[in-house]
Each structure stands twice: as structure tokens, then as C-alpha cells.
Amino acid sequence: MKRLWWIFFLMIWPVLAVIVSLLTPQLQWGFPLSGQSDSPLGGEIDHLFYLILIITGVVFVGTHIALGYVIWTASNRPGDRRAWYTHGNHKLEMTWTIIPGLILLFLAFYQMRTWAEFRMEEAYPEAAKQNIVAEVNARQFEWRIRYPAPGKELQRKPQLDDMYGVNELHVPAGSPVTIHLRTIDVQHSFFLPTMRIKQDAVPGLVIPVWFEASEPGEYPLVCAELCGWGHYKMGAKVVAHPPEEFDEFMKKMHQAQFNDGFAAE
Amino acid sequence: MPFWKTCNFRCCCVPLLLVSLLAGLTGCERVDSQFRFSEETELLAPQAEQAVKQTLVANFGSPDDPRIPVFFPVERGQISLTVADFDPEKPTELLIEKPDGEVELVGKRLELLFDPEDAFDVQMEAMEEEQPNPLDGLDQLTIAGYDAETGTITLTQPLPDVELIEPGLELAAAPNSYLAEGERLYAQHCLHCHGVTGDGNGPTAQYMEPKPRDYRQGKFKFTSTGPQDRASDADLAHILREGIPGTYMPSFKMLPEEQISRLVNYVKFLAMRGETEQALNIEVGLDFASKVLEEELEDVTDPEEIQEIKADFNEELDEFILEVYPEIALFGMLDLADAWDAANDEDAIVYPTTARPEPFGPSVADPSRTSVENGRVLYLGKDAQCASCHGDAGRGDGFQTRQLQKRRDGSDYDVPGLHDDWANPLKPRDLTSDIYRGGRRPIDIFRRIHVGIKGTPMPAFGGKSLTDDQIWDIVNFVMTLPHDKGPTTSHPPAEGAVGMVGNE
Ligand SMILES: [Cu+2]
Numbered sequence: 001m002k003r004l005w006w007i008f009f010l011m012i013w014p015v016l017a018v019i020v021s022l023l024t025p026q027l028q029w030g031f032p033l034s035g036q037s038d039s040p041l042g043g044e045i046d047h048l049f050y051l052i053l054i055i056t057g058v059v060f061v062g063t064h065i066a067l068g069y070v071i072w073t074a075s076n077r078p079g080d081r082r083a084w085y086t087h088g089n090h091k092l093e094m095t096w097t098i099i100p101g102l103i104l105l106f107l108a109f110y111q112m113r114t115w116a117e118f119r120m121e122e123a124y125p126e127a128a129k130q131n132i133v134a135e136v137n138a139r140q141f142e143w144r145i146r147y148p149a150p151g152k153e154l155q156r157k158p159q160l161d162d163m164y165g166v167n168e169l170h171v172p173a174g175s176p177v178t179i180h181l182r183t184i185d186v187q188h189s190f191f192l193p194t195m196r197i198k199q200d201a202v203p204g205l206v207i208p209v210w211f212e213a214s215e216p217g218e219y220p221l222v223c224a225e226l227c228g229w230g231h232y233k234m235g236a237k238v239v240a241h242p243p244e245e246f247d248e249f250m251k252k253m254h255q256a257q258f259n260d261g262f263a264a265e
Numbered sequence: 266m267p268f269w270k271t272c273n274f275r276c277c278c279v280p281l282l283l284v285s286l287l288a289g290l291t292g293c294e295r296v297d298s299q300f301r302f303s304e305e306t307e308l309l310a311p312q313a314e315q316a317v318k319q320t321l322v323a324n325f326g327s328p329d330d331p332r333i334p335v336f337f338p339v340e341r342g343q344i345s346l347t348v349a350d351f352d353p354e355k356p357t358e359l360l361i362e363k364p365d366g367e368v369e370l371v372g373k374r375l376e377l378l379f380d381p382e383d384a385f386d387v388q389m390e391a392m393e394e395e396q397p398n399p400l401d402g403l404d405q406l407t408i409a410g411y412d413a414e415t416g417t418i419t420l421t422q423p424l425p426d427v428e429l430i431e432p433g434l435e436l437a438a439a440p441n442s443y444l445a446e447g448e449r450l451y452a453q454h455c456l457h458c459h460g461v462t463g464d465g466n467g468p469t470a471q472y473m474e475p476k477p478r479d480y481r482q483g484k485f486k487f488t489s490t491g492p493q494d495r496a497s498d499a500d501l502a503h504i505l506r507e508g509i510p511g512t513y514m515p516s517f518k519m520l521p522e523e524q525i526s527r528l529v530n531y532v533k534f535l536a537m538r539g540e541t542e543q544a545l546n547i548e549v550g551l552d553f554a555s556k557v558l559e560e561e562l563e564d565v566t567d568p569e570e571i572q573e574i575k576a577d578f579n580e581e582l583d584e585f586i587l588e589v590y591p592e593i594a595l596f597g598m599l600d601l602a603d604a605w606d607a608a609n610d611e612d613a614i615v616y617p618t619t620a621r622p623e624p625f626g627p628s629v630a631d632p633s634r635t636s637v638e639n640g641r642v643l644y645l646g647k648d649a650q651c652a653s654c655h656g657d658a659g660r661g662d663g664f665q666t667r668q669l670q671k672r673r674d675g676s677d678y679d680v681p682g683l684h685d686d687w688a689n690p691l692k693p694r695d696l697t698s699d700i701y702r703g704g705r706r707p708i709d710i711f712r713r714i715h716v717g718i719k720g721t722p723m724p725a726f727g728g729k730s731l732t733d734d735q736i737w738d739i740v741n742f743v744m745t746l747p748h749d750k751g752p753t754t755s756h757p758p759a760e761g762a763v764g765m766v767g768n769e
Binding site: 141158159236260 | 707
């Protein structure tokens, strides 16, 4: 019976954890395959994810091996022996406090550049700061998007020649772009799962979010903050155009936006 | 003793657990999944009520089995077949012209697509001769077997010996499969607001302002078609894709094209069902609402006389249902089908006859002003009277919003201000808010003014009170209202200035 616990702690948990971690990327359960992120920054975030996974994985498996060892050896002892009280081992406690502390410190420094690039406006890539493509307005339950007219800059206030869209955010591929994220009602969250971008939209704030689609294509955009009964309806997409076709596309959008229906006759 | 065996635990937690389980079960409100009949139908005299309900069930089925007569312009998703031969000696067999490709027919419902008027004549003839209706029960027809070699269909029940079944007659197998698909999608995406019946009364509707659309009058606010026309398929699909900003109607752009068209189809189906019900209620209710009998009996006290009046009423009603009603029902539906058909006609769509001038360039309607300036003059002027509802500064606060308006029956509404055709209070659009429910392209705003907004007090100005050039000027003016740049910053004079415009 005592051995059974040994099997449980040493065999089932750690082995299951390792197997699941190895299988998950292929099964698309949410773990990224390396190189699978659709943006360069996403690659760095995936790298951090795996680094932390490996560190915690080694600690997890190691702890279980230690636990298994203790249970195994203890189960050989006669059952009628009394337990004894120990105040602990000062050295041992120092060790297992300082080592994780160092690991955390390492992680804190190691991720700083990626995190800053992702979140701190001063550290945004210069190209992203230059290229503000649209204002994304989250609302219950859709994404309303406002673009400046071709050749113009996005203004804080809507302009007469602005263009509008819904649930489709058009950007050029292959270069960093910034959107201004707002919400007109409650809190939402702008989530590009395949680019590893997530940013809450907060009432009253205009939050710049930058991202870069590596390749032309369509990428999912969803709301990641439970925002009401229609939260699930907030599925949308980012359409990344080949850079050489983007300007032409925006011109066409401008024509469609200011269609007066006259030519249609 | 383990903690779950202590008395405390058993006394408190078990009942608590049970209660929360039960609460979970009852907390989820069961949504009624049958089509509901309208109040007016329930108010008809019992036999009339039954007749109308029967017509609706026979022609439009239920949410589990939605169906619609073939003459309505709805894509039903049928498998089309043609009769090659029919031998009345073998009434359960039907020879068909072999369809292209392989089709799965066994187990599917089969509909014989008679010309509706011919079928009507056959039924009425039988009735006059006091014969049973030969076409009765044909809606239960199912294909029991199909021999692809010979093109022979075996049926679950014999066909009647009528001349209508002849070579060349069109057949429909699985006649309403698109409607069934539409129903599933509708239940998933739309039902919780718009309701099972499309009456705009789903479980989440109570939280909404404005109320979700009630399809049953066939009125859809934002159309590209003329003021009297129904909405076109393209109009409905456009609203589904783009949503309606400023309301709870979200965009369904992410749905594939095919699903959008199934949904449009199903919404039209619900509208047609509702409109059929409404048309029948008006026709039948005029003479045979329960109220009519009550009124006749109002001052009568003699029990014999009461009996007599009742008997007369019922006799008249029976005669009406037998002889007049079937015709009213069929031709009512045929008219309705025509009206919906017309909305998809290219001619029904309203296009401007002139191009939109530059907002700050000269107006075509009045070259002495810029387009925006002339738009402002027209906006405040007597012909369009935009300001009477939308307010002098476009804030949706015109004097009509403070005046008591009249219902269609002449009585006053309970609260001052405008109301829609469903008697819900309605605010005129605040034109400075930069929200355009029916779309913000110039053509969208042009059509709002030209054909009006259906089911609301926003009238159609096109072709009557305003020329297309004048409408463009108003469009240009309205589009600049939310922006404080440009000449429109000098906002119009204060309230009561409607008459002043002529002095300019
Ligand atoms: Cu949301």
C-alpha cells in the first residue's frame, strides 16, 4: 500500500506531465510549435514560454523524484516507529530559497527586452511608432475600425475622410504596425492568439498596440475579456496584405467608403 | 471520523448542494421552440382562429420542420425532379426523368409542385361536388424507394388520380433543406434576440434599447429599395455583414457566405409567415373577430335573440371559411410572394440620378451656395423639415420630440415624442454623434433620405419634396455635422429658426 503512493507520485504525475507537454504542440491544444508564431515578437514570447516550461518542468520532475525517494526509503522502515520532530536544516532552507530566487531574477532580467518591446511605448520599434494604421474600437459585441484616408495620419478625432470597417482589420504584412485600441462601452481585450498579442481595452484610454504579421494572410482576432452575454460573438480577423498591394487596397476602400452609387447606374 | 461524515456537513452542505443543483436546473429558462401566433389571431372567433392557424401550420410548418409554398421567392434547397410518366393503375409509383449525377432520394419528403391556382381549382371543384379533397395528405408524401436504373420512385402512399399529375410536372425532394439549415443557424445566432417566431421578443430582447426587429410586418428599416418595397436579399445580407452601429445588432462578417444566405433566407421566411398571418387577420378579423360578435350582442338581453344572433354569426362564419377563406388565403400569399419577388428586381433599387457634388464645392441645386451651405438651408427649410425632428443643430432634439404624437387609431401616445410602427418610443438620430445605423457611405445616407426608414416616422423625400441634387446637399451637410472643421462650425441659429431660412 505504501509503495502505491510511491508509484503515484513518481510515475503518474511527472510522466503524464512530460508526455502531455511533448504531445500538445502537435495536438494544437494551445502550446505553440516552435517557429509557429505568426509574428517575430511572438517567436520571442514562445521562446520565453519554453524556457520557463523547461525550468519549471525540470523542477517539477526533480521534486517528484525526491518525493518518490523519500516515500520509497521510508516505506522500508518498521511501521511501529514513532515520528520525530525536527526544527529543520538552516543550510538546506537557504539553498532552496536562494536558488529559485536566482532563477526568478534571471528570468526577470532575461525577459526585460521582449517585455519592454511588447508593452513599453518608448521601446516600441521606430517603424511601429511611425506606422499607425487604424483605431480599433471594441464594443458589445464587435470590433469597429477607423482608418485614416490614404496618405493621411490617424487623428484622435474622427475626420470627414476617414474610412470605416467592422470585424476586419487590414494591415500590411512584413512590417510593424500600431493600432490605437479603445472601447466605447465595457472592458474588452484585443487578442491575436497566433501573434501572441493580448491587450485589454479600457474605457477612457487610448492604448497603442503594435504587432507585425510575418506573412500575408488572415489571422484570428478575438476578445479575451468576458464582456457580456455576446462575448463569444466578438470573433474577427486581421487581414495582412502583401506590402506592395496595401496602398492600392486602401485606395479601393476609400472609393467604396465614399461610393455615391451614381456610377452604378 | 472523516469530515464528510460529521453531522454538520450533512445537515448544511447536502441540502445546500441540492438547492444549488435545482437552482441550476430551473435557472435556465426553457425557450419556447414553437412558432407563436399573434395576438390578433387569438382574438378571432374560434372557428376563424382555427382556420388561420391551420393555414399557417400547413404552409409554414414549425421550427423543427420549416416549410414554405414553392411560389414564395425563398431558396428552399430542394432537389428538383420532373415527372416522366404516371400510371394511375400503379398509384404508388412515379417515373421521373433521371437527374444528373447521383442523388439520395430515399426517405426524403416529396412535394408535387402543382400550379397553385390549378390545384386550388381541383380542390374547390371536389368540394362543390361534395367529394373529399383529392390533394389531402399529399404533404406527407415520402419516397420509399428509388430505382436509379429505370428512374422509378416508389412512394409511401398512393397518389390520387388527378390530371394534375402528368409528364412534365415538377417535383421537389427534400423541399425545404435550406430552411432547415437556416433554422439551425438562426437558433444559434439570432433567436435569443429576435425570437423563435421572429417577433423581436427573444429572451435577451428585454435588455435592449432599441428593441430587436420584429420581422412579422415585413418591414426592415434600411433598404436600397423604394419606399413601398420590401427589402432585397442584398439589403438583408448587408445588414448581417455590417451590423447596425448604435444598436445591439452586431456584425456577422465572419460567417461564410453560404451561412449568410441561409440566414437571409430564413429571416425572409419568418417575415413571410408573419405577414401572411397579419394579412389573414385583417381580412378575417373585419367580420369574424370575437369582438364583432360581442358588439352585436351588447344590448341584447332576450336569450332567444342571443341564440339567434350567435347561430347567424356561426353560420355566416362557416360559410365564409368553406367558400371564401381558401381563396383569400391563397391569393393573399400569392400577392405577398409577388411583393417580395419585386424587391429583388434590379428596378426596385434606388440609385441617384446625379453624382454627389464636392461638399465644399458649389451646389448643383443652388449654384450660389456651396453644397454644404445649401444642405443646411434645406435642412432647416420648410420642404424637408429635417430640423423639426433632428433639431436645429442636428442633435436629435427637434420640437416633435417634445410633442404628443398620435397613434394610428387617433388616440394620443402615453409619452411625448416619436414612435415607430410597433408603438415603441423612438429618438430621431443625433446627427452629430457620427453613428449611422444604416451605413455611412454617401449612397447609404442618400437612400435614407430618398426612401425613408421603414417602420419609423422618417419619411421618403425622394422624387416628391426633394430633387436628387437637393438630397445630395443635405447628405453633404449631414456628413459634416459631426466634424467641427470646415464652414459648418458656424452652427445654425437657435431653436425656432425654421422660418428664418427664407430671409437669407
Ligand atoms: Cu468583448
